[in-house]
Structures are given as C-alpha cells and as structure tokens.
Amino acid sequence: MIQTVQTSAGPIQLIPQTVLETPDLNIFEAASMTLVVGPNGAGKTRMLASMIDAVLAADGRDGADHRDTLVVYYSPMPCGFNLPVHAQFINLQDGMRADKSQKEPNLNVLNNLDDVFDVQAKVVIRFFSTNNVYKQIYSLLAGHGKPDLSTLTEPLRRAIAQLAESRVESDHSRRTVGVIGHINSLAYDAEAAAREELGQAIERFLKAKLGAGYRREILAASYTIARHNKPIDFIQAMLQRLGVTFARPAGKTATAQKTYDGALKELADIAVVLGDAELRKAEYALTESSLAGLAKLGYKKYSSISTTGLSSGAAALLSQFTKIEESIKQTISERPGLKHLLLLIDEGDIFLHIGWQQKYVAYLNRLVEKNLGNLFEDIQLVLTTHSPVLMSDFPRDCLVTLEDKSISVADALDETPINLRKRASQALSFGAPLSSIINTTGDAGTMGAFAMQHIENVLKRLQSREPVAQYHIDMIDDPFVQKYIRMLTDRS
Incomplete structure (x- = not known):
C-alpha cells in the first residue's frame, strides 16, 4: 500500500493521517x-505522470518497494506526456487510437452501470439480412x-405468370407516357405489387420445403453466396435439391457446398446457445451465459x-x-504476483451531465467492492477533475489542490464592487453546497464571467443614476444582487 508518493507537485499523502x-x-x-483539483x-496530469514514474521506480533500494503494485492510467484523451512502457503499467487513453476490436460487450460492467446510473440498456444479437x-x-x-414450371407449386406459378403479365403492361405504359408519367401509372403500381407477391410466394415455398430448418438454411445460404463468386449456381443447386428443375443444370458447387455445410453446423450451435432451434x-x-457461449x-x-x-x-x-x-483482469492473469492496485483516472467524468457526475464516485466505490476488490490485497484510486460535484464526494483530507499563479481571472473578479466570490479560510468539499465548493475548493467564481460583466455594468449604471432597461434587470436571478438593485432604485 502506498502511503506517500513523490510527485512533480511535491510529496502527496494518499492515505489521510487519521x-x-x-x-x-x-x-x-x-x-x-x-481527488486532485x-x-x-495547474499540472494535474503532469502530477499523475510523475506519480506513475515514482511508483514504478520504487524497487526497494530507497526504502519504498512497489514491485508488486499494478499501476493503471485512464484518460478520455491523450495526456500529452511520454508514459512508460512497463510490465506493471497499463496505459489506457481513449484518444490515442481508434478501437478497432469487435469484442462482445461486457455485460457485467453494463449491469453495474444499470444499477448505479439506471442506463436501462440491453445487449442483443442481430442476424444479417438474407435479401441476397x-x-x-x-x-x-x-x-x-x-x-420447369411443372416442378413449382401452384402459388409460385401463378405469381410468376402475374409478374410476366404486369411487365408487358408496364412496358406498354412506359412507351406510351414516358418514364416520368409511367411512375405514377396504374401499370407501374401493378408491376410493383406483382414483384412483392412473387417475393412472398418464394418465402412461403422455402418455408414449406425446408420446414423447421428454414431460417438456418437461408442464413447459411446467405453467408455462402457472399463468400463465393458464382452465387447463382449455388442457389440453383439449392432449388434443384428442393425439386425444382431448370433447362440448364447448375455449375459445379462443391466448394460452396462445403462452406454451406459448415455454416449450417455453426448456426445449429448458435441456435442452441440462444435457446431457439429454428x-x-x-x-x-442476451444474458451473461449466452454472451459467453456465443x-x-x-x-x-x-x-x-x-x-x-x-x-x-452511457x-x-x-x-x-x-x-x-x-x-x-488480463494483466493479473498473466502476472499473478501483483498484489496492489493504483488506479489513476484523469478527468474520467468530463463528458457526464451533472446528474451522472453525482453518481460517478459511487460507481467507483461499487467497482472496487463488486469487481476488483477480491483481486488485490488493497486498491487505491487517484482522480483528477474540474467538477465541484465530484469534489463534494471527497472529504477535505482526501483532496489535493494545485494552483496556477499565472491565472489572473480570480483577482479580477475579487476587485469587483460586489464580490460574489468570498472564500472561506478553509476549503469545503464533502457534502457541502456546490456554490461553497466552487468558491473554495474549485477556486472560482459562482457565475460565468459574461454574466458577471453584465451585472457589473447594470450596477455601475444604477449607481451613476443612468437609465437601465427593466429587462436587463429582470434577467438577473441572483437574489442578493436583486436585493441590492432594489436598494439602489429605492434611493433614486
């Protein structure tokens, strides 16, 4: 377990003294x-990078020995620093490269997200179209x-004859009224209906001939003709097996047939996992067990x-x-000697709405308890954030505050006639109102600079007894500012 670690910001005590x-x-x-704020x-990411180096370098020679600690760094974007390549270090940065893997969704993670964030999602398997x-x-x-029409069923013969007849009428209509006029004609609609009827007759024919295995056979046929360069021969051979004869026999289909037989077997296994033989x-x-089976x-x-x-x-x-x-889990399966985990998450909440930011730390707590806790002797987390919502979930002695003296916006706001940014002598965090956290721990004003400029302008004009549009006064929702404005207008 790491009590104190040297970083670019100085020594950081991860475990509060109490x-x-x-x-x-x-x-x-x-x-x-x-939590680092x-x-x-200010150097939050730089501090994490230096922490990684310090932990990986602790091999016992200087007293600290973290050779059995796994360090994981996650960031939604590249951190901009050269992070080490090390057997004890996992570098996870979403913006580094496109994720081209087609792994199955992690249902365990999804279920945990559902419990905490109420995402109400599900994992499904969808079969590809068989239109080909x-x-x-x-x-x-x-x-x-x-x-040979005599080898077809009566509904098929009737649908083929109807399509042939509608084609003749459609050709006549096209020659008579032109292509544009034909599109809105009865003949055009009749041909479209005949095409649809033939398609339905073909489907009914296949279902009757193939029986319970209809869906598997069509899926297997779809995959097969997509893999071979003479699909028409394979489909003709398939129809011939169903009793349909043609003036010309199908070409050689031995290779395609082998692909088809293999596909049928695989689809049968998939059907077992899904609990639907047809x-x-x-x-x-999908459930966790069916996902694992697939x-x-x-x-x-x-x-x-x-x-x-x-x-x-989500x-x-x-x-x-x-x-x-x-x-x-993959790393510790390959390196079973790792006993401790240091997980660093750099602004992992950056894309979340405030409502979900409020649940982010609760999810991390659940992640340790339900998913990772039994894998290590101890787990330590270090997060960075700009969110006062996350700050409200951390006690003061679990906060590390970095400052950038080059930023002068705070001083400019402090010089305003009405200071809406009074700071307490001590930073506030755990369970405190967000406005107090923004002022103290967040070290920022309680409103945007643009709104502040507008309020300052309104107050200056009122103090100088200059006219101010009532609309520009009414849009200000801060009750204390409204009270001060009323006082100024009463004096005038």
Whole structure:
C-alpha cells in the first residue's frame, strides 16, 4: 500500500493521517481515494505522470518497494506526456487510437452501470439480412433461369405468370407516357405489387420445403453466396435439391457446398446457445451465459452483437470501465504476483451531465467492492477533475489542490464592487453546497464571467443614476444582487 508518493507537485499523502492511525474510519471501499483539483494548466496530469514514474521506480533500494503494485492510467484523451512502457503499467487513453476490436460487450460492467446510473440498456444479437438469397431466387424463377414450371407449386406459378403479365403492361405504359408519367401509372403500381407477391410466394415455398430448418438454411445460404463468386449456381443447386428443375443444370458447387455445410453446423450451435432451434427471430436479447457461449462460436459471420438503449454518455462509461476492468483482469492473469492496485483516472467524468457526475464516485466505490476488490490485497484510486460535484464526494483530507499563479481571472473578479466570490479560510468539499465548493475548493467564481460583466455594468449604471432597461434587470436571478438593485432604485 502506498502511503506517500513523490510527485512533480511535491510529496502527496494518499492515505489521510487519521485513517492511517484508525483504518476503520475510512469511508471508501478502496484503501484510499484521492481527488486532485486545480485550474487548467495547474499540472494535474503532469502530477499523475510523475506519480506513475515514482511508483514504478520504487524497487526497494530507497526504502519504498512497489514491485508488486499494478499501476493503471485512464484518460478520455491523450495526456500529452511520454508514459512508460512497463510490465506493471497499463496505459489506457481513449484518444490515442481508434478501437478497432469487435469484442462482445461486457455485460457485467453494463449491469453495474444499470444499477448505479439506471442506463436501462440491453445487449442483443442481430442476424444479417438474407435479401441476397431471395434476389438470386427471384432472378432464377422470373428471369433467365428458365425453370420447369411443372416442378413449382401452384402459388409460385401463378405469381410468376402475374409478374410476366404486369411487365408487358408496364412496358406498354412506359412507351406510351414516358418514364416520368409511367411512375405514377396504374401499370407501374401493378408491376410493383406483382414483384412483392412473387417475393412472398418464394418465402412461403422455402418455408414449406425446408420446414423447421428454414431460417438456418437461408442464413447459411446467405453467408455462402457472399463468400463465393458464382452465387447463382449455388442457389440453383439449392432449388434443384428442393425439386425444382431448370433447362440448364447448375455449375459445379462443391466448394460452396462445403462452406454451406459448415455454416449450417455453426448456426445449429448458435441456435442452441440462444435457446431457439429454428432461429425464428431476427434479434435476441442476451444474458451473461449466452454472451459467453456465443463468444466461443463463429457468430460474427452471420450476425452482430451490440448494445441498445445507450446514450453517448452511457456508451462512454461502458467503454471506460470495460477497458479498465478487462485490462486489469488480463494483466493479473498473466502476472499473478501483483498484489496492489493504483488506479489513476484523469478527468474520467468530463463528458457526464451533472446528474451522472453525482453518481460517478459511487460507481467507483461499487467497482472496487463488486469487481476488483477480491483481486488485490488493497486498491487505491487517484482522480483528477474540474467538477465541484465530484469534489463534494471527497472529504477535505482526501483532496489535493494545485494552483496556477499565472491565472489572473480570480483577482479580477475579487476587485469587483460586489464580490460574489468570498472564500472561506478553509476549503469545503464533502457534502457541502456546490456554490461553497466552487468558491473554495474549485477556486472560482459562482457565475460565468459574461454574466458577471453584465451585472457589473447594470450596477455601475444604477449607481451613476443612468437609465437601465427593466429587462436587463429582470434577467438577473441572483437574489442578493436583486436585493441590492432594489436598494439602489429605492434611493433614486
């Protein structure tokens, strides 16, 4: 466990002295949680980078020995520093490179997110379209295939005859009224209806001939013709097996048939995992067990797995914690000697609405308790943020405040006639009102600089007894400023 670590900002004590003396007073599931705050340019990320170097360099020669500590750094964007390549270090930065992996969604992480953030999402498998199969059959039956009509069912023969008749009428209409006029004609609509009817007749024919295996066979056929350069021959051979004869026999299909047989077997295994031997649906909701079962099969040939119902923020949270959790578990499986975890998260809340910022630290607490706690002897977290909401979840002695003396906006605001930025002698954080946290811990004003400029202008004009539009007064919602304005207007 790391008590104190040397950083670019000086030595940082990760475990408060009171908790060191009485461990039962720790309110977090982790051994320690530390929040680093400060304005842009204060060096928060630089401090984390130096912390990584310090921990990885602690090999016992200078007293500290962290050779059994795994260090993980996560940031939504590249940090801009050269971070080390080390067996004890995991570098997770979302902006470094595009994630081209097509891994299955982590349902464990998703369920935890649902419990804390109420994301109400689900993981589903969707099978690809099989329109390519029907297009080939349509072409064979209604085009150049020249099938023996006597080997077709009566509904198919009738649908083919109706399409042929409507085509003649459609051609006549096109020659008579032109292409544009034909699009709005009855003949055009009749041909479209005949095409649709033939498609439905083909589907009914296949279902009747293939029986319970219809869906699997069509999916297998779709995959097969997408893989081979003579799809029409394979589809013709498939129809011939169903009793349809043609004027010209199909070409060689041995290679395609081998692909088809393999696909049928894989689809049968997928059907077992999904609990539907006939694969009647185009989409299935997945459980942890079915997701794990599919991961062992070649489902990506015939379908895709995705998460539905996720907002962009929820998707980012899923990505963030999936990367953190899975990379940690993979690393400790390869290096079982790692006993401690130092997890550094650099502004991981930056994309979250205030309502979800309020739940972010609670989720981290749950992550340690439910997912990572049994993997290490102890876990320590260090976070950076600009959010006063996150600051409100950290006791004062768990805060590290960095300052940038080059920033002069604070001084400018302090010189205003009405100072809305009075600071307490001590920073406020855990459970404090956000306005107090913004003033003290956040070291900022309680309103935007533009609004401040407007208020200052209104007050100066009123103090000088100059006219001010009532609209410009009414738009100010601060009750103390409104009270002061009323006092000024009463004097005038």
